[in-house]
Structure formats: C-alpha cells, structure tokens
Amino acid sequence: MLNYLIRRLLYAVPILLGVIFLTFVLFRVVNTPEHAAINALGPKSSVTARAEWIENNGRNLPLYRQFATHVKQLATFDFQPSTVTKRPMGETFLDGVGPSLCVTLPGFILGLCFALVLSLYQVFVRHSAADRTITLFCVVMMSVPTMVYIIFGQAVVALGLGWFPVSGFHAGLDGVRFLLLPVAIMAIINLGYDARMFRAVFLEEIAQDYVRTAHAKGLSATRVLSRHVLKNGLIALITLTVGQLPKLIMGTLLIESFFGIPGIGNVMVLGIQTSDEPVVLACAYLGALLYLAALILTDILYAAADPRIRLS
Amino acid sequence: MDIFTHWLTQDILLILGLGGIATMLTRAARSERWSRAATRFRTDRTGVIALCVVCIYLFIGALETCRVPVGGGATKSLLDFVIGGIPDERSYSAPFSNQILTDTKPQPDPLNSRYHILGTNQLGQDVFVQTLKACRTALIIGGLTSAIYIPLGALFGIFAGYFRRWVDDIIQYLYSTLASIPEILLLVSILFVLGPGLGSISIALGVTGWVGLCRLVRGETMRQSERSYITAARALGQSHWNIITRHLLPNVMHLVLINFVLGFSGIVLSEAILSYLGVGCPVGTASWGVMIDSGRSELSRDPVVWWNLTAATTALFGLVLSLNLLGDSLRKAFDPKRG
Numbered sequence A: 001m002l003n004y005l006i007r008r009l010l011y012a013v014p015i016l017l018g019v020i021f022l023t024f025v026l027f028r029v030v031n032t033p034e035h036a037a038i039n040a041l042g043p044k045s046s047v048t049a050r051a052e053w054i055e056n057n058g059r060n061l062p063l064y065r066q067f068a069t070h071v072k073q074l075a076t077f078d079f080q081p082s083t084v085t086k087r088p089m090g091e092t093f094l095d096g097v098g099p100s101l102c103v104t105l106p107g108f109i110l111g112l113c114f115a116l117v118l119s120l121y122q123v124f125v126r127h128s129a130a131d132r133t134i135t136l137f138c139v140v141m142m143s144v145p146t147m148v149y150i151i152f153g154q155a156v157v158a159l160g161l162g163w164f165p166v167s168g169f170h171a172g173l174d175g176v177r178f179l180l181l182p183v184a185i186m187a188i189i190n191l192g193y194d195a196r197m198f199r200a201v202f203l204e205e206i207a208q209d210y211v212r213t214a215h216a217k218g219l220s221a222t223r224v225l226s227r228h229v230l231k232n233g234l235i236a237l238i239t240l241t242v243g244q245l246p247k248l249i250m251g252t253l254l255i256e257s258f259f260g261i262p263g264i265g266n267v268m269v270l271g272i273q274t275s276d277e278p279v280v281l282a283c284a285y286l287g288a289l290l291y292l293a294a295l296i297l298t299d300i301l302y303a304a305a306d307p308r309i310r311l312s
Numbered sequence B: 001m002d003i004f005t006h007w008l009t010q011d012i013l014l015i016l017g018l019g020g021i022a023t024m025l026t027r028a029a030r031s032e033r034w035s036r037a038a039t040r041f042r043t044d045r046t047g048v049i050a051l052c053v054v055c056i057y058l059f060i061g062a063l064e065t066c067r068v069p070v071g072g073g074a075t076k077s078l079l080d081f082v083i084g085g086i087p088d089e090r091s092y093s094a095p096f097s098n099q100i101l102t103d104t105k106p107q108p109d110p111l112n113s114r115y116h117i118l119g120t121n122q123l124g125q126d127v128f129v130q131t132l133k134a135c136r137t138a139l140i141i142g143g144l145t146s147a148i149y150i151p152l153g154a155l156f157g158i159f160a161g162y163f164r165r166w167v168d169d170i171i172q173y174l175y176s177t178l179a180s181i182p183e184i185l186l187l188v189s190i191l192f193v194l195g196p197g198l199g200s201i202s203i204a205l206g207v208t209g210w211v212g213l214c215r216l217v218r219g220e221t222m223r224q225s226e227r228s229y230i231t232a233a234r235a236l237g238q239s240h241w242n243i244i245t246r247h248l249l250p251n252v253m254h255l256v257l258i259n260f261v262l263g264f265s266g267i268v269l270s271e272a273i274l275s276y277l278g279v280g281c282p283v284g285t286a287s288w289g290v291m292i293d294s295g296r297s298e299l300s301r302d303p304v305v306w307w308n309l310t311a312a313t314t315a316l317f318g319l320v321l322s323l324n325l326l327g328d329s330l331r332k333a334f335d336p337k338r339g
Helices: A002-030 A033-041 A047-056 A063-075 A089-124 A129-142 A146-160 A173-189 A191-206 A209-216 A221-243 A245-259 A264-273 A277-305 B007-028 B032-042 B045-065 B078-083 B127-163 B165-180 B183-194 B198-225 B228-235 B240-277 B288-300 B307-334
Strands: B067-071 B074-077
Touching (some): A002 A063, A002 B165, A002 B183, A089 A129, A089 A173, A089 A191, A089 A264, A089 A277, A146 A173, A146 A245, A146 B288, A146 B307, A173 A245, A245 A264, A245 A277, A245 B183, A264 B183, A277 B183, B007 B045, B007 B067, B007 B240, B032 B045, B045 B078, B078 B127, B127 B240, B165 B198
C-alpha cells in the first residue's frame, strides 16, 4: 500500500510542473507586459507609469528568469498581492474558506444524497414509464443554465414569496437563514446530471451475476438494491463524484457572487471583473492543486477498497 | 483580423462549414453502421423532433450570419430582411404595451407601437429580434469551438490509441495536465489573457474541450486496434496513415458525432456563464448569456422587467434541451444495447 501511495504521489509531480508551466505560458508569455500593465494600472494610466510597473515587476527580464521567479512563487505559495484590494493573497483566501465551505459542503452532500435516492428509485422501477419520465426530467434539469436557477430562486422564492433573505452572510447560528437558499440551489444544480450518471452505474451493476444470485437466494428487491448494488456501485461512484468537483467550483463561483457570500468564489468573480491578474492566477493554481489532491485521495481510497488496483 | 470580419468571408465560412458537415454526414451514411443507425433513428420520435428543432435554430442562425451589402458600406443580414424594420423604443417596454418604462414613471410611447411581441430591452431594441439574432452568436461560438476541439480530440485520441507507448504517454500527460485545472478556472484564465470576444471564447472552449473526446476516442481506438481487420490491414502492408484514415477514423466517427452534438449544448451553456462573469461576449453582442446577465438587475427594479430574461432563457433552454435529446437519441441509434 505504501509503495502504491508513493508511486501515486510521484505521478502527480510532473503534472504539477505542467500546470505551473501552463500558467506561466498563459500569464507571462501570451499576456504581454504592456497588457498586464494596463490591467494592473487601468486603461487611463500614463506610458511612463506602465514602463515603471513593467520594470518593478520584472516583466522586462528574459523569459527564463521570469520562469524561475514564477516557479519559485507558485511552489512557495508566495503570490503577489491583489492589484485592486492590495491585500495579501493568503489572508484573502483564509477569510474566504469558511463562508465557501458553509455553502459548498452541505449543498454538495445534500445534492449527492438526492441524486443517489433518485437514481436508486429509477433502477428499482427500471424501464417503466416512471423511469423514463424521471430521465426526461433529468435532461430538462441539465438544460437550464446555472444562473437561471439562482436568479429564479432569488426573484421568486426570496423576493416574491419572502421565505428567505435575498442575499447576505452572517457568521454564527443566526446566519443559517442566509444559507438555506444557496445550499438548496447548490444541491439541485447538478442533480439532473448526477442522477443520470448514477443510474447508468447502477444499471450496469444490476446486470451482474451476483445480483441474480442474491435474488435467487430469496432476498427482497429493496435489500438487494440497498445492500449489494449500492455497495458495489459506490466504488464507481467515488470516481464519478470527484470528477464532478470542477462543476462544484463553478457552482460556488456563481452562487457566492449572486448571494453576496464573502467566500473564495466571490473573490474570484470580483478578480475576474476587475481584471485582477494575481487573483485569477492564484485561483487557477490553487484550484488545480486542490483538484489534484482530490484525485490522489480518490485513487488511494479506491486502492484501499479494491486490492486489484494496486497490482496493475 | 479585418478579413475575418468582412461579410463575404463570413458568408463563405458559413457555407463551407455547413457544407462540410453535410458532406461528412452523407459520406458516412454509406457505411453499414451508419445506415443501420439512421434506420433506427427514424423510428425515434423524440430524436426526430429534437433534430427538427435544432435545424430551425441553425437556420435562423445561418440567416443572421449571412450578410449582404446594402450600399454605403453597410451590410444587412438575411434575417433583417425578414423581421427587420421594427423601430427601436427609447427604453424598456412590456410585450404588446404602448408605454415606455423609464427611470421615473411609465410614459406613453410616441410611436404608439403595440407590436413588440416580447417587449423591448433597456436600449429599446425589440427583444424578439434580439433573441433570434443571438442564434448567430451561439452558432458561431459552437461552430468555431467544434472546429478547434474535434480535430484535436479525434486525432490525438486515435494517435494515442493506435501508436500507444510514448505517443500515448505524451498525449495522456498533456490531457491530464489540462484537465487538472478545473475547467471554469482555465477558461477564465485563458479569456482573461485573450480578452473578451467571440474568437477568444471559441479558442478557450476549444483548448479546454478536447480532453473528453480524446479519452473516448482513445479507448475506442484501443478496442478497434485489437480487432483482426486492423491486423489484416497491417499484414497487407498498409501505411499507418492509411490505417488511421481509412479504417480507424470511420469506426470512431459515430463517437465524434455524438460528442459534437452533446458538446454543442455544453458550449452554449458555457457561453452564457462566461458572459455573466464578464469575460464572454463583448457588450452589445446579441447573446443569450448577456441577456440573462442583464435580467439580474431587471428583476429587482420596479416594475419588474421579466421578458428579456424569459425570452433568452427559453430560447437557450430550447436549443440545449433539443441538443441533449438529439445526442441521447443518436447514442441509442448507434448503440441500441447500451442506450
């Protein structure tokens, strides 16, 4: 197991280097110094101010030296401070982690549970009219843009019916009412897609021999589903769920910015809208790190659950 | 870049693009797998309806893309000839209403026009016309993006699956690196650097979009290469290039088609999100994303302006839903066992 773990971690190193190289090409090569200076100082800045900015930020150095600085900065998490708020990046992100997790984590888990229940029910009544209706419903849900869920929730449920506050965030137990609507939206935006994927996994699982054996030994259909199919399907579900993480990030981005939740997603959206290069770079890099870590974690979980994987 | 914005270039590109798809489909339809799939597809009512809806959208988008000069250096799209000539109001006006909603209070419309069937937007443009014009944006972004990511994904996938070894290693490394940056963050980073615009959106979506197709094609190519017809082709001394273009490509083309249809719906949705984030379509483009974005502030004003958001959402939803259904039907038609 330890052997596998080390091997898996070593695989991640070249990919991480690739990510660093990619961000370098994007932000330091394709993004010309002049363009970067205009982004940082605004379109009305003078030519001398821009030249000075380029000089101060080392953007006039040869590319290999810029690359060395870039690698050093990213590897040691020494990001430049935001050009708009002037706050150091570490502080900004640490402040944002709490609110972001408050929305993302419950929403994500709730969404997974919904999708699991829905897909298990579909498999239970498979190939019937109910199954087909739910599948169609899932496709319909997949076809609505995320923003429309949010705008609809805000305009109708919060503003029209007045059940929830429209936006805002408050720490402590008092703030729960602010979170209910964002969490609910987070839970349903990926429901259609998740349920469809899960259904396919379970359908494949239910065609296996062990399911027939379980039925033959006289177990009830519910018991076969909840004990055997769910347990075996879960291994495949772990991978699918981690593959969904990038979608989760997108959901957070939009929900936080619409509901005014002071999380990382909001920082990112503000960074994009104000052309704040250090913020966008740091978000892309940290996002990649997080996703890589999640992928490694899945592989380890996977190997722990299924000994066949370690051998190959 | 001037040459790309010229009306003649755009017309030619449009005709080439649509013609290319049509030729590819008719050529592919000769193979046995495709003609069997076509027979199966014809009995699938949902799929046929979805295909018709997609064709209507394509037709409207093509009408708006096709421009002809009207003298004085100005150009007019074919769509303008059909539904043009609707005068602009000064600001918002509700469907069929003859009042204008400005910042203070509703004023009677000087034109006394009740024919804005979906009302007008903040600039007083007719929402129905704008919604139809946005088909062009969706068509262009979808078309350009597909023109970038489909060749990349299909060729890399086939190379990786056919040559294996170091070619496979390099291609796998490339796409695992790309895929390890969460898609939206990579998209935003690319667009941040390139700046907003239809071309940049297509490049960004194309560069990030080929990974899924590549994985799919790679797997299928690996399965096909084990089959005896590839061994036979090799034994007969066929060149790698011949094997790839004559034998492998036709046998993975159905995956490409399904991915193209489903990918198109993803592209349309992504465009909406990117436009909301402010890195998508430039302001002033008729795009569903921009319209949905402006709907946010319109819903919180009084009186509520709902028609702009509703029109854009419905139009976008209709296209994405029919593309999704069409993709599913195609998958079922090509692979009835797993569908």
